Amino acid sequence: MLHKAPRGTADVLPEEQKYWRYVERQAVDLCRRFGFQRIDTPMFEAAGLFVRTVGGETDIVQKETYTFEDRGRDPLTLRAEGTAPVCRAYLEHGMSNLPQPVRLYYFCPIFRYERPQAGRYRQHHQFGLEAIGDADPTVDAEIIQIAWLLTQELGLKGLSLSINSIGDAQCRPGYLREMKAYYQPHLEHLCVDCRTRYENNPLRLLDCKQATCQPYVGGAPVATDHLCSECKEHWTRLQDYLKLAGIPYQISHRLVRGLDYYTRTVFEIQPPEEGGQSTIVGGGRYDGLIEALGGRPTPGIGFGSGMERLILNLKRQEILVPEEASAPVVIACLGEEAHTQGLKIAAELRKAGIPAIIPPASRSLRSQMRYASAMQGRFTVILGENELARGAVVVRDMGAGTQEDVPAAGLLNYLLARSSR
């Protein structure tokens, strides 16, 4: 084969489309009910955007971005993440002058150069949303509630919602010192990855899955024990609101997220199955992000949800989604004149919103009927010399196997009257 879709990318074939449209419809409706508005940002950004926000030491910018220079030598990066571009747009368009928080949602492709595997791609798609401009924990609760409702309204069962707080610029440094102090004596017993984590991102020591590191993880300092008073209050109130909203969360002290910009609240939704690439929703608060982009200090919180992973779970749980395409009326024509007449009829039906297909003119009636049968439409229209002479068409009910003459002029109404399926 000469060309294949690039590694880690996938074609969404017609039979897959119903899943995508289903998730989109549910998500859009949820956003509507919570007063969120859609935003679309470009598929690429100035390369510096992700370095500044996601963090220069994170894996995403270290080794996963698609970065290139365009013909004008501008360094660009394919969107590696959803939040930073939205925050950029917030700043660029002065959205701090809108009533806060500004509630935005998006669907977009995300590009990361990774080795693909189940549920992980080099181009994947996220539904995400952001509430920018207010630090109150009620906003956190609202965002988490939307994430939870999304999964529930899609029909997914057995999911778990984990939350944690990783503090802010005030209290986190102290916590990180505690972590390093705790781990320091054990350094030589840690796995290779954890030794680099110790240097670069001590928080990540907590979610190491190596068996040899587990004993140390268990006794490690807990982030929520080291929160400053403001973070502590935020954390407590968030939980109050979640309880009030009836959101079944669990606290996971080991939940940290890989992007540098997170502060305070972080959360994830996991499906029941075990396995690495499973997170279907991930998000958190990013109170320093806008400031890092050169704006006034502005809090924000949001989440991203992987469309492919949502759909994967819909299929695993055998959740039925509505069918998309309505089957067309096939107009079988015999002879040149009938074919010409058929084209007129097809145009009329299409104008009225009824999908219609005319098989290639060279085919026999038998072949056209076979084709019509395969299309699964309820009605097939047959048009030949005889019908032309009578000024009528034959309408065959493919399910019932019956057919009747219908005056050509009355066909549209005949079909419309029966199009309720």
Added chain:
RNA sequence: GUGGGCGUAGCCAAGUGGUCUAAGGCGCCAGGUUGUGGCCCUGGAGAUCGAGGGUUCAAAUCCCUCCGCUCACCCCA
């Protein structure tokens, strides 16, 4: 980047050194007497057996290299 599994037509798949100028099934196209589908029957198109090299009188079948797919790690949605 590291490790495991796998690569025969659009899909599923038999074949593990000669009888393979590669079985079968699905799907596709055509036909089954004059203008009618779904079942059935017949025929056809479609494969440089992932690619290249090697071993051998002989390779889809053995060896090497590469490529691709896939699963896992890392990380993340």
